[in-house]
Every structure is written in C-alpha cells, then in structure tokens.
Amino acid sequence: MNALDILLWVAAPYVALTAFVLGHIWRYRYDKFGWTTRSSQMYESRLLRVGSPLFHFGILVVILGHVGGLVIPKSWTEAVGVGEEVYHLVAVVLGTVAGVCTLAGLAILVYRRRTVGPVFTATTRNDKLMYVLLAATIVLGLAATVVANVVGGGYDYRATVSPWFRSIFLLRPDPEPMAGAPILFRLHALSALLLFAVWPFTRLVHMLTAPVGYLTRPYVIYRSRDERPAGEPPRAWR
Numbered sequence: 001m002n003a004l005d006i007l008l009w010v011a012a013p014y015v016a017l018t019a020f021v022l023g024h025i026w027r028y029r030y031d032k033f034g035w036t037t038r039s040s041q042m043y044e045s046r047l048l049r050v051g052s053p054l055f056h057f058g059i060l061v062v063i064l065g066h067v068g069g070l071v072i073p074k075s076w077t078e079a080v081g082v083g084e085e086v087y088h089l090v091a092v093v094l095g096t097v098a099g100v101c102t103l104a105g106l107a108i109l110v111y112r113r114r115t116v117g118p119v120f121t122a123t124t125r126n127d128k129l130m131y132v133l134l135a136a137t138i139v140l141g142l143a144a145t146v147v148a149n150v151v152g153g154g155y156d157y158r159a160t161v162s163p164w165f166r167s168i169f170l171l172r173p174d175p176e177p178m179a180g181a182p183i184l185f186r187l188h189a190l191s192a193l194l195l196f197a198v199w200p201f202t203r204l205v206h207m208l209t210a211p212v213g214y215l216t217r218p219y220v221i222y223r224s225r226d227e228r229p230a231g232e233p234p235r236a237w238r
C-alpha cells in the first residue's frame with residue numbers, strides 16, 4: 001500500500017464527511033432561507049412529472065441497496081440464511097433496475113433543466129457541478145455493477161468495498177481492502193466522496209428536510225372569491 005492509497009481511502013473520506021457535516025451546519029446558520037430544492041415546478045411540469053418520480057423512487061431503492069450491501073456485514077445476512085448466491089441475484093437484478101430508473105430520471109431532469117429557459121436560468125453554478133458529480137457517481141456505480149456482476153464473472157464487493165466503508169465510520173480506517181478493488185468501484189466511491197463534499201452547498205440539502213409532515217398535516221383549504229351582494233354572509237355560513 002502506498003501514500004496515495006492512504007490519501008484516497010483514509011484522508012479523503014474524512015475530509016468529505018467533515019465538509020458534509022460542517023457544510024450543512026454552516027448552510028443552516030447562514031443561509032436558512034436558501035435551504036430549499038429551488039423548485040421549478042411553476043416553469044414546467046410535463047417533464048418534471050415523469051423525471052422526478054423516476055429519479056426519486058429509483059434513488060430510494062439504490063440507497064436501501066447500499067445500506068444492505070455496505071452497512072450490513074456479509075456474516076449477518078448469512079446468519080439469517082441469505083446465502084451469497086441469493087444476495088448476489090437480488091442485488092444485481094434490483095440494483096440494475098433501480099440504477100437504470102435513477103439514470104433515466106436524471107437524464108430527463110437534466111434535459112429539462114438545459115432546454116427550458118427559466119429552469120436553466122434558475123440553476124446555480126454549484127448545482128451544475130453537483131449534476132456532473134451526481135451523474136458520474138450513478139454511471140460509475142451502474143458500470144461497476146454491469147461490468148463486474150452482470151456481464152462479468154462476478155465480484156464480491158462485500159469482501160472489500162464494504163469492510164473499508166464500515167472501517168471509516170468505526171474510526172478504524174483500513175485502506176487495504178479498497179486499494180485492491182476493481183477500478184470502476186474505486187472511481188465510483190471517489191466520485192461519491194466528491195459529491196458528499198459539495199452536497200451542503202447545493203439544492204441536495206433538501207434531502208435532510210424531506211417534508212414528511214405533509215403526509216399528516218391538515219388540509220390547506222382554498223376558497224374561491226365568490227361574488228355576492230354586499231352584506232350577505234359567505235356561502236359556508238348559510
């Protein structure tokens with residue numbers, strides 16, 4: 001293992017995570033009212049109606065897949081009777097379908113952002129960088145899956161990438177397993193680290209404040225302005 005491996009797989013993850021955490025705190029303190037998706041729905045909704053759910057449901061499944069593959073150790077899934085073959089099949093099928101949906105959704109959203117004038121004007125410089133990193137991360141993740149596990153002979157990333165990933169959060173960083181992983185997996189993780197570092201300075205901050213309360217909040221009642229003779233009580237009171 002050389003100095004570059006330590007830089008990439010020990011120093012870079014902690015720099016990215018520090019930027020992620022402190023960046024969010026900074027953004028909340030100094031740009032509370034800019035903490036938003038910068039919604040552009042009022043400019044265009046036809047493409048948004050297709051692209052947005054495709055991307056968001058896709059990425060939700062991708063995230064759940066990453067929790068299952070990176071956070072949960074292989075020994076745990078095996079202890080509950082999920083063998084390598086079953087895990088592998090589910091991960092590859094579900095992961096590929098979810099990855100393709102996410103990428104297709106993102107392609108529609110980026111096309112819309114570039115071609116609809118007011119939406120493009122409302123795109124910040126940081127957001128443009130974020131879209132490049134987001135697309136690169138998704139393409140590289142999908143490429144790693146397809147090259148290694150769909151058309152290739154199969155690669156058990158739960159023996160290399162996953163222990164490295166967990167070692168970072170357990171504060172016992174171990175670059176060794178990641179240093180030997182196939183190049184697409186390494187590029188995918190690096191691109192993800194860059195994405196995490198710029199995350200707080202982009203519209204992605206909305207992920208931490210998803211309006212879950214919308215599901216249970218009372219209705220907002222809209223009333224039309226009815227025309228009635230002066231002095232007559234509103235309709236609802238009659």
Ligand code: HEM
Nearest residue numbers: 062065091095096098099137138141142145157161189192
């Ligand atoms: C350091 C953080 C990350 C690591 C270590 C990592 C690791 C991996 C690994 C090992 C795979 C292969 C899964 C398989 O073959 O079944 C994968 C696939 C994938 N990753 Fe990541 N990933 C990270 C972050 C991200 C992020 C932030 C995104 C999206 C923004 C992402 C999107 C994808 C996609 C779309 C795939 C294709 C397969 C699927 O849909 O799960 N990854 N990643």
